[in-house]
Amino acid sequence: MKFVEAERIRNLPPYLFARIEQLIEQKRANGVDVISLGIGDPDLPTPKFIIDEAVKELYNPPNHQYPSSAGMLSYREAVASWYNRRFGVELDPKREVVSLIGSKEGIAHIPWCYCNPGDVVLVPDPGYPVYGQGTILAGGIPYSLAVTPDRGYKPDFGTVPKDVAQKAKILFINYPNNPTAATADLAFFEEVVAFARKYEILVCHDAAYSEIAYEGYKPPSFLETPGAREVGIEFHSVSKAYNMTGWRVGWAVGNADAVQALGRLKTNIDSGVFQAVQYAAIRALTDPQGDPTELCAIYQARRNLVVNTLNEIGWNLEKPKATFYIWAPVPAGHTSASFAELVLENAGVVITPGTGYGAGGEGYFRISLTLSEQRLNEAMERIRSALK
Numbered sequence: 001m002k003f004v005e006a007e008r009i010r011n012l013p014p015y016l017f018a019r020i021e022q023l024i025e026q027k028r029a030n031g032v033d034v035i036s037l038g039i040g041d042p043d044l045p046t047p048k049f050i051i052d053e054a055v056k057e058l059y060n061p062p063n064h065q066y067p068s069s070a071g072m073l074s075y076r077e078a079v080a081s082w083y084n085r086r087f088g089v090e091l092d093p094k095r096e097v098v099s100l101i102g103s104k105e106g107i108a109h110i111p112w113c114y115c116n117p118g119d120v121v122l123v124p125d126p127g128y129p130v131y132g133q134g135t136i137l138a139g140g141i142p143y144s145l146a147v148t149p150d151r152g153y154k155p156d157f158g159t160v161p162k163d164v165a166q167k168a169k170i171l172f173i174n175y176p177n178n179p180t181a182a183t184a185d186l187a188f189f190e191e192v193v194a195f196a197r198k199y200e201i202l203v204c205h206d207a208a209y210s211e212i213a214y215e216g217y218k219p220p221s222f223l224e225t226p227g228a229r230e231v232g233i234e235f236h237s238v239s240k241a242y243n244m245t246g247w248r249v250g251w252a253v254g255n256a257d258a259v260q261a262l263g264r265l266k267t268n269i270d271s272g273v274f275q276a277v278q279y280a281a282i283r284a285l286t287d288p289q290g291d292p293t294e295l296c297a298i299y300q301a302r303r304n305l306v307v308n309t310l311n312e313i314g315w316n317l318e319k320p321k322a323t324f325y326i327w328a329p330v331p332a333g334h335t336s337a338s339f340a341e342l343v344l345e346n347a348g349v350v351i352t353p354g355t356g357y358g359a360g361g362e363g364y365f366r367i368s369l370t371l372s373e374q375r376l377n378e379a380m381e382r383i384r385s386a387l388k
C-alpha cells in the first residue's frame, strides 16, 4: 500500500537538523571524529535540585493521572511570579498563563488559533524554522520579513506591502535571536506594538533565550512594552536556562484571549505536561539555586574562545550579548552550503549553513556553543588548520 501524504506534509521542507544528523552519521561511519557545532541543545545536565524535585514527585500517585492541559494553577503561579521578579510584569495566572509542552509546541500551534486558509503570517528570514512550518501546517501562508545586519536583524515594517499587512494575522519575533544572536530593546518593541495595532496582528514573541546573556545584559520581555498585552503573547520555557530541553515544559503568557485560545486548542490535542515535570519547572523558577549566572559564565568563556579564534583567522566579529550562538559571514567566494561542506570535509566539524533558517541566511553560518570548551577548542583549531 502506498499512502499519499497530505499536501501540508509534502509542502514541509526537510527539517534542517535531520539532514545534519544524516551527514554526521555518514562521516562517523567512515571513522571521522566529527565535532558538531550544529545543534543548539545544552550539553550540561539539569541541576540536581531540579531532578530531586521531579524524583520526589514521581512517587506521588496523583501525578500519574492526566494533568490539566492549561497547567496546574501552582505552575501558572510560579511562571507569573517569575515574570514579576525578572521583568516587573504582572500576570494573572488564571487568564494570562498557559502551560506548553515546550515553547516549540505552542509556537507550532498558535497559527491554528488565528489563521484561516490563505491568511498570512509574518515570519522573520532568517529565523527559527517552526514559525513558517507551523504556519504551513495550519493552512496559512508565511510571508518572509527580511532581517539584515544593517538594522541589527530587526524587520523594517515600512517595507511590508499594505495588502500583506492587512491579510496578516500573526507576526513572529524572537529576541535574543536564534540564529543571529541579535538583541532588541524596548524602543524596537514599541515599533512592533504600533505596527500590530495598526493592522490588528497578534504579536508572538519567542523569548527562549532571555536568560542566556553576558556581561550583565538583561534582555527585556516583550510584555514590558506599554500596550504589548493588548496585541501580543510571549513564548518561553525552562529549556535553555536550566538545561531542560528534554523535559518538554514551557508556557505562553500575555494577551488573555490569545492565551486562552491556545489553551482551548490544546484541550483537543494534548493533555498537558506530566505533573512531576511541572513540579520540577516550578522548582527551577522559584529556587535561588536556579540563578543562571554561572551557566552564562560558562557560555561566555566558550563565546570568547570561538569569536577570538575566528577573529585571529580573518573574521571581524563582535561578541554577541546573548544566546549561545555565533552567527558569522562565510568567506568570500563561498555560499553557506559550500562553506559548511568545506568545514565538514576538511575539519570534520559541523557548522549550520545560514540557509537552514531561510533564504535570508545565505552567506552566513551558525556555530552553537553547546559543547565543552575542550571540544570547542579542538573544533576551532581544526577549522584554523583547514582554512590555512
Ligand SMILES: *Cc1c(COP(=O)(O)O)cnc(C)c1O
Binding pocket: 040, 101, 102, 103, 104, 105, 128, 174, 178, 206, 208, 236, 237, 238, 239, 240, 245, 249, 250
Ligand atoms: C530552543 C528554542 C526554543 C525553545 O524550545 P522548547 O520547545 O521550549 O524546548 C524556541 N525558540 C527558539 C528560537 C529556540 O531556539
